[in-house]
Amino acid sequence: MSEEKNLPPVESLTPEMRKVISSQVTRRGVITGAGAVGLAAFLAACGTKGAADTQSSAAPATADQSDSDKTLNVSNWPLYVDVDENDESIRPSVVAFTAATGIKVAYTEDVSDNNVFFGKVRNQLAAGQDTGRDIMVLTDWMAAKMIRLGWVQKLDKANIPNVEAHLRAALKTPSWDPTRDYSAPWQSGFGGIAYNGDVTKPVMSIDELFTRPDLKGKVTCLSEMRDTMGLVLLSMGKDPAVFNQGDFDAAIEKIQKAVDSGQIRKFTGNEYAPDLAKGNIAACVAWSGDVIQLQAKNDKIKYVIPEAGAMLWSDNMQVPKAAKHQKNAEAWINYYYDPKVAAQVAAYVNYICPVDGAQEEAAKIDPDLASNSLIFPDAATLAKAHIFAGLDEATEKSCQDAYAKVMGG
């Protein structure tokens, strides 16, 4: 939103520039505007009975119609798949999927906020009804919730050999779906530290970020609890995938201290990006996708994976309960785990490509793309990345409450 611009005619640009410009607004960028629609989720949730108690009575999965009905309904975030450079309504990889499999795809960009989407589908899923979607793409914690509620289908691994073969090792065993039976990452991203080299010397750790006197009042943290808290937990030697209440409280206290001392200036969604570029803030907790964009304009902006570890989040493809075309959905998942296809998507979106081998394929399209360590991080970097635990409802609530308090209410 902050970045709407009059774009120059696309034909006159190099592929590299085109990629940068086409990704000016990113899927995470959409989150900032989501507050306005939040009420919709709330209204959708109003006056409804408990979901958990209806779960047991949910109808069994409907018979799969994939063989007779060659269609597939995909719900994804906006700006999250490659589009034709001359016609944004054409998505080349989707067209190629249809050509290869004969499966017609209705691709809808109707996920703009995890909670809002949850509000949209919860009644149907709780009642065991078809939502009209065969694939939905949700962020880790929401994907974990779907699994916990039993609202997603188990994937048939025989139909998705590419996932088995090519999913990057760091993403294979999240605590909330340790064998990836119910989810496959679509794209991933880091939560780490960014700094503006024009304004400050390197900032390599959370401890530096929270205590270095020259950064006072020039630091922001993400209001997304999992990314900030995860990094702080890591900086204290704790594992964000398995932590206890005491660890969490200690981490909260550590942030509170940095707030009280005036070190942390504010908590933000991704509106930190322009502030970092302008030097209003010197360093911050940041998402890798945003920093790729900033780096295109200023290579002094650096992204740091702290020695203690960074956070790794993913948006995951899942097949909702009672979906009518599971097999088609699996064909889709398998197709997008073909390294060639994954490279094609990676050339368009700014996030970590979850597919092994895509880097080699990307090198054939664009060497610059393949050497970008925020899209194709090496194994050593990925090994330092951690996935946040899937919290149960009560823990989630108490964690969010405590974190909101640190943020000023």
Added chain:
Amino acid sequence: MTSKKWVPYLLLAPGALWLALFFLTPMFNLGATSLYDPSGSLETGYVMNGHVGNYVDALSEYWPQFLRSFTFAAIATVLALIIAYPLAYAIALKSGQWKNILLILVIAPFFTSFLLRTLAWTAILGDNSSFVHFLQNIHILPEGGRILATPFAVVMGLTYNFLPFMTLPLFTSLEKVDPRLIEAAGDLYSKPFNGFHRVVLPLSMPGVVAGTLLTFIPASGDYINAQLLGGIKDTTMIGNVIDRAFLERGAYPTAAALSFLLMAAIVILVASYVKRAGTDELV
């Protein structure tokens, strides 16, 4: 002509229907949500048990943010009035052929989004902006001092964003002032200030009342300015709390109770204000 009794009802119908659908229904839902058992959740569902405690908890925990919201809104309203009154006066009474152009200039900012305009302020007030450097040079701000992420920035943002809502009603009521009344005051040996004080100001009171209401009410509930221009501790407004309670914490009963408290507080404040200011001319 007795058969035309239904006409007024027919005319009322669209508005009434609209309000019933898009105001009363959500209000009812919100009211119900505010009384849910707070131990429920979106996932497990909520139990309606008339838990009035939500209101007590919300108020005891978040009264500082309430107080801050109304303080910020009140300051912004007063500032907007001070800025908008001379502006509206000049446009209405002194601008001649420029009137329409000036009016369009007042409305023009509405053509871009609220969010974008507020983001533009982050550039104007940024730590490295010339405005901040100027203030540092004349020692209004200490060396290394900042404006962004302070209460001052939030109040500035509020004032700016709601200025047109103050200007337009003022303009409308000032434009209706008959210039002959001002001349008459002069003819009766009134000094210019007295003429303004005794003639123009009272005649423009409906505009003042309408303008202050249109500024104060949305400013108290606003959360965009505090989010984009504010910091942490001394800038969080009640709108931010409600926003987070709904979207991040999933604390729906608390959020609903806070929304109702905000509405109630505004109604009380506005009612007492209107009673004092008198609105006979308003209707």
